[in-house]
Amino acid sequence: MSSPHLHDIERQVKQAPQLYHRLILVVGHHRTGKTTALRDLATKHGWPIVNLNLALAERLLDLTARQRTLRVARMLDDILAEQVGDVVLLDNIEMLFHPDLQQDPLRLLQSLSRNRTLVATWRGDYDGRSLIYASPDHPEYRRFDDPQARIISMPASDTPSGITSTATDNTA
Template sequence: MAEPVHDTIKSSLQAAEGLYHRLVLLVGEAGSDKTEAFHDVADELGTEVVNVNLVLSSELLELTAKQRALRLPEILDRIVDKVQSTVVLDNLEILFDKELKQDPLRLLQSISRNRPVVASWNGVIKEGKLIYAEIGHPEYRRYDMADTLIVSMDGTATIDLEKNN
């Protein structure tokens, strides 16, 4: 299953080259083997997978709650600057923490302006919307899919939809 997804991620990265935000989201629920697909892509691209929860939490540890919210975008940008090529981000749950007062999709878009980024998204696509968490959950988010390249764990991608229209 990871092989078609792997190829679709690479195709989506190529399609993102000319876009303002060079962001590709791999969307799937927890346990859907996104991490395995990421490691395959990272190996082929000669880069590494960044575990955002691990790296970011250690950077935020010494800061107050207010400092965390204010400095998170700068810290995340510094983390991805260390990667010399395509940035592959996994385990993004920390970005959705209500205490950090961030818009996770906007954060990902901002770091993808100057470099290609592939990021995991623990959620689903329903009725043309990108969804994280369930309605009523404190971290629930719902976005329009416009201006976002999305690859689903079933191998479908927004670039395929654009080709068909």
């Protein structure tokens, strides 16, 4: 892992307490270093890292589809409450996009980031204006214009620059 990845995320984390939504999204496609960056940050700073798919799935197992829809936000809040510290790293957030849960993943993450800094991986794209999850033909496809979060774009590993960072937060 090259230091620019970590440095850019660390800089955003330091600035986050001044923001309305303390949400930092590390955006990129599969195998662009998102999870590695979070693991390195967890090791370096002692910040907790949560596999959100696993933690949420364990809590949703015994619920009906209707109960899952109604309780998922509270369950996420409980998962975060179990973490120590002011910064929490979230990896594997794909379950939030499942159509059966009927959630707005970005709004959910924003609301959870009001009282602590969240750094979450996001498998998709950011074009400088819109945050995209999945491809348009996929049932989990979502497009968020003006995402009101700090965005760190991690291009494919074959891109010479390695990382581009775009900080977007219109709430500050």
